[in-house]
Amino acid sequence: MTLFLLNIVLAVLWCFTWGSFDFLTLATGFVLSYLLLGLYSRVTVVEGYATKARDLVRFALYFVRVLFVANLQIAYEIITPGLGFSPRIVRFDVTGLTPVQRLVLVNSINLTPGTLVVDISPDRRTFYVHCMYASDYDKTIADLNDLKQRLQTQVFK
Amino acid sequence: MNHVVLLNILTTLALIVGLFFLLVGALGVLRFPDVYLRMIAASKCVTLGISGMLLAGVFHFIVIGTTAEADAVTGSSAMAATTKAVLVILFQFAAGPVGTHMLARAAHIDRVRMYKKTLSDDLREDLLE
Numbered sequence: 001m002t003l004f005l006l007n008i009v010l011a012v013l014w015c016f017t018w019g020s021f022d023f024l025t026l027a028t029g030f031v032l033s034y035l036l037l038g039l040y041s042r043v044t045v046v047e048g049y050a051t052k053a054r055d056l057v058r059f060a061l062y063f064v065r066v067l068f069v070a071n072l073q074i075a076y077e078i079i080t081p082g083l084g085f086s087p088r089i090v091r092f093d094v095t096g097l098t099p100v101q102r103l104v105l106v107n108s109i110n111l112t113p114g115t116l117v118v119d120i121s122p123d124r125r126t127f128y129v130h131c132m133y134a135s136d137y138d139k140t141i142a143d144l145n146d147l148k149q150r151l152q153t154q155v156f157k
Numbered sequence: 158m159n160h161v162v163l164l165n166i167l168t169t170l171a172l173i174v175g176l177f178f179l180l181v182g183a184l185g186v187l188r189f190p191d192v193y194l195r196m197i198a199a200s201k202c203v204t205l206g207i208s209g210m211l212l213a214g215v216f217h218f219i220v221i222g223t224t225a226e227a228d229a230v231t232g233s234s235a236m237a238a239t240t241k242a243v244l245v246i247l248f249q250f251a252a253g254p255v256g257t258h259m260l261a262r263a264a265h266i267d268r269v270r271m272y273k274k275t276l277s278d279d280l281r282e283d284l285l286e
Binding site for chain 1: 253255258
């Protein structure tokens with residue numbers, strides 16, 4: 001059912017991109033989104049859509065806030081004279097995350113300025129994260145853990 | 158009329174924010190001491206900058222779509238522009254970080270020299286073990 005709704009939403013989205021709602025456009029959009037969802041439903045199973053969507057919005061708001069604050073921090077660093085960096089590459093334990101969760105976590109870490117995933121250990125249990133301001137080792141890890149925790153409770157339940 | 162003024166203000170604000178972060182990102186590439194820090198400036202400020210510019214475009218097209226001389230065609234082109242802008246922002250958020258990660262990884266494998274005040278490098282330690 002959810003997949004069917006998603007299918008319709010995607011078809012309408014397709015019409016928006018073309019800026020027209022003829023039958024032909026809608027039909028093309030429907031077929032294309034059906035094919036797309038066929039691929040998608042093999043990767044994941046969609047359930048509990050409503051609460052999931054609400055939690056996603058909450059995470060998105062948190063994420064935009066972090067993005068802005070950290071970008072302003074970098075902007076301040078660039079504009080004011082002198083460089084106050086204390087960079088480090090730290091280990092960050094991600095044992096127990098599924099591949100999709102790791103993917104989203106890497107993207108979130110990379111988008112939050114100041115942190116950058118440099119490498120992932122061969123057993124895929126550790127991220128190596130480059131941080132701009134890491135004079136306090138434990139606090140850096142705690143911040144990353146906060147992000148991970150939010151991802152786990154608000155995006156993947 | 159009133160909401161057109163409001164939308165124009167929003168357009169200008171989004172443009173200013175977007176351009177500010179793009180400028181800051183460019184300055185950061187010039188000023189930052191090593192490849193990782195430069196990459197941070199180059200990728201992240203630009204993500205926010207592009208989002209700002211695209212949002213400005215969205216507001217502008219909404220203004221065009223709602224003015225007196227607008228007809229059905231410009232109205233729907235506003236919608237098309239909005240959808241495309243939102244999609245581009247989403248794709249940017251999905252694809253940008255992956256590129257940054259690959260560049261950082263390549264730099265580390267290549268042993269690019271790090272900033273002299275770098276405190277520690279756990280990855281190098283683990284590789285040496």
